[in-house]
Amino acid sequence: MNRKSSGTEIERLIALLARLPGLGHRSARKAALTLLKRRADLLEPLAAALSEAAAKIVECQTCGNIDTVTPCTICQDPRRDQALIVVVEEIGDLWALERAGVVGALYHVLGGHLSPLDGIGPDRLNIARLVERAVPPVKEVLLALNATVEGQSTAHYITEQLQGGGIAVTRLAQGVPIGGELDYLDEGTLAAAIKSRRAM
Numbered sequence: 274m275n276r277k278s279s280g281t282e283i284e285r286l287i288a289l290l291a292r293l294p295g296l297g298h299r300s301a302r303k304a305a306l307t308l309l310k311r312r313a314d315l316l317e318p319l320a321a322a323l324s325e326a327a328a329k330i331v332e333c334q335t336c337g338n339i340d341t342v343t344p345c346t347i348c349q350d351p352r353r354d355q356a357l358i359v360v361v362e363e364i365g366d367l368w369a370l371e372r373a374g375v376v377g378a379l380y381h382v383l384g385g386h387l388s389p390l391d392g393i394g395p396d397r398l399n400i401a402r403l404v405e406r407a408v409p410p411v412k413e414v415l416l417a418l419n420a421t422v423e424g425q426s427t428a429h430y431i432t433e434q435l436q437g438g439g440i441a442v443t444r445l446a447q448g449v450p451i452g453g454e455l456d457y458l459d460e461g462t463l464a465a466a467i468k469s470r471r472a473m
């Protein structure tokens with residue numbers, strides 16, 4: 274018979290925390306213990322923030338970003354360059370570019386990359402909406418996708434879809450790690466990669 278050392282609620286909390294990236298069961302137990310010990314200054318504010326996020330955060334129907342409004346704050350910002358859309362795989366990439374403050378344009382989040390082996394075809398990504406958006410005043414679509422085989426085949430697919438529409442399609446300078454590694458790039462490297470972008 275399995276002996277349990279804690280109640281169902283605590284086990285459930287640990288099991289849920291263990292599903293977060295970078296947290297195994299051991300770290301999840303530590304995190305749960307910290308939360309339960311610091312009820313007033315950590316557990317309760319975190320629970321409130323989580324339930325508020327679950328209630329208010331929505332996906333932007335224009336670009337695929339997340340925000341409390343749709344279209345999102347970025348899509349609604351008239352000071353941004355309305356002629357350039359920077360395409361990224363994940364919201365984390367958008368956040369990294371925003372933190373570096375090197376873009377100042379609009380974004381489009383695909384929600385991943387093409388991966389036929391995993392059954393991820395174009396219909397599973399936010400590509401159709403990108404094609405709809407790629408009309409004047411938009412002049413250029415910059416593909417800031419992963420430097421992986423999947424990222425590059427996704428870039429080629431999108432280039433084909435946008436062909437003949439009179440929109441310039443560009444990509445970042447070669448050799449720049451993008452995507453998961455974008456977070457590790459300094460502002461100068463990102464700015465240089467964007468400045469030295471080239472045609473697909």
Ligand SMILES: [Zn+2]
Binds near residue numbers: 334344345
């Ligand atoms: Zn948006």
